[in-house]
Each structure stands twice: as C-alpha cells, then as structure tokens.
Amino acid sequence: MMRPPSSEPRWTAPALLIGALAASLSFGCWRSREPEKAIIQNTGSDTMVNLAQAWAEDYARVDPTVSVEVSGGGSATGIAALINGTVDIANCSRRLEPGEIEQAEKKHAGTKPREFLVGYDALLVYVNKANPLEQITLEQLADIYGEGGRTTKWSELGVKMPAGADEIICVSRQSNSGTYFYFREAVLGRGRDFKLGSRDMQGSKDVVELVSRTPGAIGYSGMGYRTPDVKTPRVARKAGDVAYAASVENTLSHLYPIARPLFMYTLGEPTGAVKKYMEWVLSDAGQRIVTQSGYVPLPKNPPAH
Amino acid sequence: MVTRPRSEVVAEAAIELVIRLCGISAIVFVFGIFFFVFREGSGFLFHGLSLRQFFGSIEWYPTSESHVRYGVLALIAGTASVTVLAMAIAVPFGIGAAIFISEFCGRRPREVLKITIELLAAIPSVVWGFIGLTVMNPLIIHLFHVPIGLNVLNGGLILALMSVPVIVSIGEDALKAVPDSYREAALALGVTRWQLVYRVLLPAAKNGLLAAALLGVGRAVGETMAVLMATGHAVKIPTSVMDSVRTLTATIAAELGEAAVGSNHYQVLFIIGILLFSITFVVNLVADLAVRGIRAR
Numbered sequence: 001m002m003r004p005p006s007s008e009p010r011w012t013a014p015a016l017l018i019g020a021l022a023a024s025l026s027f028g029c030w031r032s033r034e035p036e037k038a039i040i041q042n043t044g045s046d047t048m049v050n051l052a053q054a055w056a057e058d059y060a061r062v063d064p065t066v067s068v069e070v071s072g073g074g075s076a077t078g079i080a081a082l083i084n085g086t087v088d089i090a091n092c093s094r095r096l097e098p099g100e101i102e103q104a105e106k107k108h109a110g111t112k113p114r115e116f117l118v119g120y121d122a123l124l125v126y127v128n129k130a131n132p133l134e135q136i137t138l139e140q141l142a143d144i145y146g147e148g149g150r151t152t153k154w155s156e157l158g159v160k161m162p163a164g165a166d167e168i169i170c171v172s173r174q175s176n177s178g179t180y181f182y183f184r185e186a187v188l189g190r191g192r193d194f195k196l197g198s199r200d201m202q203g204s205k206d207v208v209e210l211v212s213r214t215p216g217a218i219g220y221s222g223m224g225y226r227t228p229d230v231k232t233p234r235v236a237r238k239a240g241d242v243a244y245a246a247s248v249e250n251t252l253s254h255l256y257p258i259a260r261p262l263f264m265y266t267l268g269e270p271t272g273a274v275k276k277y278m279e280w281v282l283s284d285a286g287q288r289i290v291t292q293s294g295y296v297p298l299p300k301n302p303p304a305h
Numbered sequence: 306m307v308t309r310p311r312s313e314v315v316a317e318a319a320i321e322l323v324i325r326l327c328g329i330s331a332i333v334f335v336f337g338i339f340f341f342v343f344r345e346g347s348g349f350l351f352h353g354l355s356l357r358q359f360f361g362s363i364e365w366y367p368t369s370e371s372h373v374r375y376g377v378l379a380l381i382a383g384t385a386s387v388t389v390l391a392m393a394i395a396v397p398f399g400i401g402a403a404i405f406i407s408e409f410c411g412r413r414p415r416e417v418l419k420i421t422i423e424l425l426a427a428i429p430s431v432v433w434g435f436i437g438l439t440v441m442n443p444l445i446i447h448l449f450h451v452p453i454g455l456n457v458l459n460g461g462l463i464l465a466l467m468s469v470p471v472i473v474s475i476g477e478d479a480l481k482a483v484p485d486s487y488r489e490a491a492l493a494l495g496v497t498r499w500q501l502v503y504r505v506l507l508p509a510a511k512n513g514l515l516a517a518a519l520l521g522v523g524r525a526v527g528e529t530m531a532v533l534m535a536t537g538h539a540v541k542i543p544t545s546v547m548d549s550v551r552t553l554t555a556t557i558a559a560e561l562g563e564a565a566v567g568s569n570h571y572q573v574l575f576i577i578g579i580l581l582f583s584i585t586f587v588v589n590l591v592a593d594l595a596v597r598g599i600r601a602r
Contacts, residue, residue: 076563103565167452174538175368176563176570184370191371196364196379197541199455199549202533202559206438213443216452 038273040068044078044091045178046203047121047222048262051293052091055281058289062280066273072203075178082265083107088274090265093121093178093222104267111268118281120296122246122259123183124232126171126211126219133159135234135243138187138257144168144218145183147193154216162215170198171207171219179204183220186258220258224294251296262295339582346575353569354576365540365551367560367570375573377580382542383550387532388525390461390546391468395525396518398465399472403517404502406473407480419474426470430530433463437535451547455537458546463535464528468521475520479513480506512598519592523585529554553577 042052049072056068078090083104096113104113125141127133131154140157143149152168154161172194173180184194201207204221211219212229223246226232234243237257250256270278280286287297354375362376402422406415437459445454483506491505507514529552537549538559557574564571 074563076565080563080565164450165452169453174559174563175366176560181368193366193369193371197539197549199453199537199539200551200559201538209438210442210455213439214446214453 037065037067040066040089040274040277041081041087042068042070042089042091043073043081043087044089045075045093045262046072047093047179047224048091050224051119051262051290051295054289054293055286058285059277059280062285063273063276066277068277074174074176075181076176079265082113082267085267088266088270089278092263092265093260094182095261095263096265108267113265113267114269116264116266116278116282117261117298118264119262119287119290119298120251120259121262122223122251122256122296123179123186123220124223124226124246125235126208126221126226126230126232128165128211128215128217129229129231130162130165130215131159131231132161133157133231133233135236137236137239137241137243139238141187141235142189142192145170145172145194145198146188147195149195165215167216169214169217170195171210171214171217172198172200173204173207173221174200174202179221182260183258186260222295226294248291248296252299259296342575342578342582346572346579349569349572350576350579354573359573359576363540363542365556367564367573373569375569377553377556377577379540379542380551380553380556380577381580383536384526384552384554386457386543386546386550387460387464387536387552388522390457391464391525392518392522394461394465395468395472395521399469399517399521400476400514402469402473403476403480403514404506407477408502408506409498422470422473425466428467430467430528431534433467433531434534437463437531441535445547449547453537453549455535456547456549457536457543460532460536460550460552461546463531464525467528467531468524471524472517472521475517476510476514479510479517482513483509512595516592516595519588519595523588523592526588527554527581527585529558533558553581557581 042056044052049070052068052070056070059066059068075090075092075094078087078092079096079100081087082090083100085108090113096115101113105111125136133154136157140151143151151157153166154168155166173183180194184192188194199210201210201219204225207219207221208225208227208230211217212227232246234245235257236243244250244256246256246259251259264278264281266274266278269275282298290297358374358376360381361378362374363379363382364374364376365379366372366374402418406418410418438455441459441462442454445451445456445459449458487505487509488501491501496504532552533555536552536555538551538555539549540551541548543550557577560570561574564574
C-alpha cells in the first residue's frame with residue numbers, strides 16, 4: 001500500500017491520545033492512593049474466610065477509618081500473596097513451612113513473617129444424616145482415606161447403611177488446601193498420600209453440602225461449617241480409646257485428636273492500622289467473634305503446649 | 306486543486322491504523338497466549354518431566370510429601386469420557402433441532418425457538434455446575450440407586466445442554482446454505498419431506514454439520530466450571546457412566562491458584578494447558594477445514 005512521504009503525523013494523534021489516557025489513568029491512581037480510609041488486605045485460608053469476614057465487619061464499627069478487605073482461596077494462596085507483597089495479612093490454617101519462610105526472607109531482604117495465633121479449629125468428620133455412625137477412630141479414617149487403605153464399605157466398619165449406600169464415598173479437598181495438608185499429616189501420617197478417587201471439593205462448604213446430599217458419603221472440614229443437615233461422629237485416637245466430641249474444652253485440652261491452631265501472618269512486625277487490627281483480633285472483643293463463628297477462642301491463660 | 310485539511314488526513318490515518326490493529330489483534334492474542342502458556346510450562350516440560358509418567362500413569366499427586374507424581378492419564382480419560390457422552394447426547398439433539406428450525410418450523414415458532422436456544426447459551430457455566438451439584442446429584446442417586454450422583458452422566462448431560470446451542474446455530478446455518486434449487490428439484494421429483502431431509506439436505510450440508518458437531522466438542526473439552534462441580538472431581542479412570550471423574554480443565558482451575566508460581570506443580574498445570582490448547586486447536590482446525598469444504602463446492 002502507498003504511504004505518504006512523511007509518516008510522522010500519522011503517529012501524532014494516537015500517540016497524543018494514548019499519552020493523555022495514560023496521564024489521566026495515573027492521575028486517577030494517584031488520587032485514589034489518598035483515601036480517607038486505610039485499607040487492610042486480608043487473604044488466605046478457606047477455613048478462616050467466614051471468621052475473617054466477621055472480624056472485618058465488626059471492626060468497621062470499632063474503627064470506621066479502616067476498611068478490611070477479606071478474600072479466601074486457600075492458605076497457600078494467602079501466603080503466596082503475602083510473599084508477593086499484595087496483601088497485608090495472610091490467614092493460614094496451618095503453620096508456615098520452612099520453604100515458605102525462606103521465600104519470604106529472600107524476597108524481602110531478610111524480613112521474617114510474623115506469626116499470630118488467633119484461635120483453634122477442630123476438624124470435624126462429617127457423615128450423612130442417614131448414617132448411624134456415632135464414632136470413628138483415626139486408624140479407621142486412615143484406612144478409608146489413605147493410599148493403600150482397604151476400607152471401602154461401611155459394612156466393614158460394622159455400620160449398617162440403608163440399601164444401596166454401603167459404598168463409602170470419600171469426600172476430600174483440592175490438593176493444596178490447608179485443611180487437606182493438616183488432615184494428611186494428622187490422620188494419614190507424615191509421608192502418606194490420599195487414596196486416588198476421592199471427590200476433591202473446592203471449599204469446606206462444598207464438602208458439607210455434598211455429604212448432606214449423599215447417603216454414603218464421608219468428609220472432613222473445619223468446625224465452623226457444621227450445619228443441621230449433617231452428622232459429626234465423635235473421634236477417638238485408636239480402637240479402645242474414648243471418642244471425644246469436638247467441644248471447646250476437648251479442643252483446648254487436646255483430647256479431641258484432630259484440632260489445629262489457626263494463624264494470621266504479616267510480613268515483619270506490623271505497624272499502624274494493621275498493628276491495631278491484630279491487637280483487636282487478639283482482644284476479648286475479637287476473640288468473642290471466634291466463638292460466634294463456631295471456632296475455639298484462645299484460652300484466657302495461654303495453653304501449656 | 307482541492308486540498309483536504311491536514312487534521313482530516315491525520316484523523317483518517319489514525320482510524321485506519323486503529324482498524325488495522327483490531328484486525329490483527331486476534332492473531333496477536335492467540336499467539337501471545339500460546340507463547341505465554343508454553344513459556345510458563347517449557348522449563349519443566351524439557352527438563353524433569355517424565356512424559357511416560359505424564360501420559361502413562363493415573364497417579365496425580367502434585368503435592369505429595371513423599372513421592373510427587375504427575376500422571377494425567379485419568380484426567381485425559383475423564384475429559385474424554387464426559388465429552389464423548391455429551392456429544393452422544395448433544396449431536397443428535399442439536400442437529401435434530403437445527404433441521405426442525407430450518408425446515409419444518411413456521412416463522413413465529415422459529416423465532417421463539419431461536420431466542421430460547423440463545424438463552425440456553427447465555428446461562429453462566431457456574432450456574433450449570435450449581436444445577437449439577439444440587440439438582441442432578443440427588444436426582445441421579447434417586448433414579449439409578451447409585452451411591453453418588455456427581456459422575457460422568459451428570460457432567461455429560463450438563464455439557465450436552467451447554468453445547469447444544471452451538472451445534473444448533475451452526476447446524477442451522479449449514480442447512481440454510483444449501484441452495485433452494487436443491488429443495489425445489491427434490492420436491493419436483495415428488496419426495497416427501499423426510500426424504501428431502503435425509504437424502505438431499507443432510508448429504509449437501511454434511512460438512513457444515515460436521516463442523517457444528519466439532520465446535521460442540523471444542524466447547525465441551527474446554528468447559529471448566531460446570532464439570533468441576535458436576536463430575537465429582539475424582540482422579541479415576543471411569544468404568545461406567547456412574548463413576549466420578551476429573552477433567553483436565555477442572556484440575557487447572559482447582560489447583561493453579563494455590564500452586565507456587567514457577568514450581569514444578571505450577572509448570573505441570575501449564576503443560577496441561579498446552580495439551581488442552583493442542584486438543585482444541587486440532588478440533589477447531591478440523592472444523593474449519595470442514596467448513597471450507599462446503600464453501601469449495
């Protein structure tokens with residue numbers, strides 16, 4: 001095609017346009033950097049997302065100048081975002097792994113993530129209402145869920161199910177959720193993997209939902225997701241031991257065998273609004289919300305670990 | 306001699322440039338996406354990943370502490386089984402609907418049908434997934450007396466419903482493209498309507514109908530959210546339509562968000578992306594060649 005001898009003017013108009021657009025955009029961003037409200041970004045554990053949301057909503061009344069924005073996605077997502085510097089606080093339903101701490105240090109010139117213990121969660125075993133199961137041991141769970149485990153029928157556990165529901169339908173979580181990691185470590189034992197063929201749900205809520213609609217199903221999720229539509233059998237460490245229900249006392253006294261601490265992480269010692277928020281979360285007012293959300297608050301006197 | 310104002314010349318050149326950019330942008334984006342996906346996965350693809358394990362093993366343990374395994378055979382089987390079932394349902398229904406709309410239907414019902422079918426295409430896939438999880442799951446358990454309703458049948462039915470609109474609209478276009486002289490000639494020979502469809506229109510439009518079916522396949526292979534929720538998401542080679550499966554797309558959707566950027570797991574998910582890209586590319590290419598086949602006649 002023919003081009004005019006001087007090609008310069010062809011570029012002027014679009015260049016000006018793009019320049020103007022870019023200028024107005026950056027101006028817009030610069031303006032919004034100066035809000036009246038301080039914004040705290042809070043991402044992570046799916047188990048903790050409802051709890052974090054409840055904190056954020058209540059805190060809006062405590063300090064209206066601060067807005068806490070909460071999203072879920074999973075513990076690893078929160079930590080990745082913390083390491084990448086896109087969030088202020090990461091929620092995590094497991095302790096950070098050494099590799100993750102190392103990554104954070106490498107990326108942020110030696111700054112260690114600061115750990116806050118904010119409450120406890122007992123992992124409940126969920127079964128359908130039609131299931132007469134009242135208690136289960138960790139060994140039985142490992143045999144149902146673990147690689148190489150042989151239990152596939154409810155009748156093998158001595159449970160008489162309604163016709164057609166004898167097959168155990170394992171419901172699990174996607175392979176990088178904090179709940180999945182904790183269950184694998186606490187129930188299957190370190191190094192052991194899950195049996196292939198479990199239904200891997202995206203969220204704690206989906207697990208409970210599926211179990212409530214499927215007679216032969218068994219699942220696990222945080223205690224905050226209990227609904228009246230499912231049953232939660234008591235759990236014993238091994239055959240012959242006493243099985244305990246996941247109450248506040250049993251969780252704090254470690255009698256209930258699959259309970260875990262819940263953490264929040266910041267990059268280094270927090271300052272300003274984030275510091276005040278974390279102090280409030282650990283205060284009596286913040287801990288009351290832990291109870292209201294269905295989890296176990298920190299004991300008044302630090303527990304003997 | 307009339308000279309145009311300078312501003313007008315500049316404006317015209319600018320508009321021409323913008324339109325040209327729009328024209329080539331599709332190509333740039335497709336290659337850009339392929340390049341990006343390939344770059345993210347290539348490191349592990351060429352150094353470390355055992356292709357024999359990747360394609361030959363059903364063991365998908367991306368976050369194992371003792372023995373990490375990346376076998377996608379079960380995921381390929383999952384995608385294939387759901388897609389095959391979906392097409393077995395959607396192709397006869399879709400082509401049937403296309404024939405009805407194009408040949409047997411009055412003008413008013415045709416408009417109603419077309420709008421309704423387009424509406425079917427407008428339902429978001431997460432809503433389909435929700436229907437699969439909450440409506441179809443108990444229904445399948447109840448009807449077939451199986452332990453769980455999140456399975457190939459559930460996913461296949463939902464994918465079939467999702468790909469029917471694509472098949473109907475492309476199939477109808479293909480039938481419309483058959484010249485009226487064919488119909489007139491056939492009717493002049495005294496054929497019945499059924500004979501007209503079966504003996505004249507279907508052979509004449511077969512390339513277009515094939516393209517419609519293949520685009521439906523592309524839709525089904527690439528669908529993510531609905532199958533993630535409806536198939537049960539279980540790593541398993543299905544032995545019947547009542548088995549839960551997990552598809553390639555659903556695996557990426559479920560795990561990419563939490564895989565550490567640059568890790569082997571992250572790269573394997575991108576390699577699955579390359580695999581999916583290749584599958585849909587081949588399907589679309591064949592569909593395109595089929596359409597070209599009609600035009601060439």
